[in-house]
Amino acid sequence: MAHPFIWAMRVIHAFEDRIVAAILRQPGFHRGVGRxxxxxDEKQNGRHPHEPLAPGEATADPNAPDQTRSFVKHFVDELRNQARGKPTDIDKPPHK
Structure with a gap:
């Protein structure tokens, strides 16, 4: 008797065209691929000059530090302090 996994693969293989067609009919799939x-394209060629600005992009401070980098830096500093046995004092207010 064949293993249940083999039967499942046969069923999937038999309906593969229907599964692909169902996925391609979904507008969410095409939106995801478009994004x-x-x-x-923006990473390779830069921003398209005729694209409208994203919300808040026109008023964003270009000199502001990147939030992701500052979080990663803070996280790595915390890990280093804990590895050294000197956890950060949590009573201090955070500096900005």
């Missing part, structure tokens, strides 16, 4: 394409 990925736009992200990669």
């Amino acid at each position: 990925i394409h736009k992200y990669i």
Whole structure:
């Protein structure tokens, strides 16, 4: 008797065209692919000059530190302090 996994694979293989067609009919799939394409295109070629600005982008401070980098820096500093046995004093207010 065949293993249940083999039967499952046969069923999936038999309905593969229907599964692919169902995925391609979904507008969410095409939106996702479009977002990925736009992200990669902007990384490779820069922003399209005729694209409208994102909300808050026109008023964003270009000299402000990147939030992701500052979080990663803070996180790494915390790990180092804990490894040294000197955890950060939590009573101090955070500096900005």
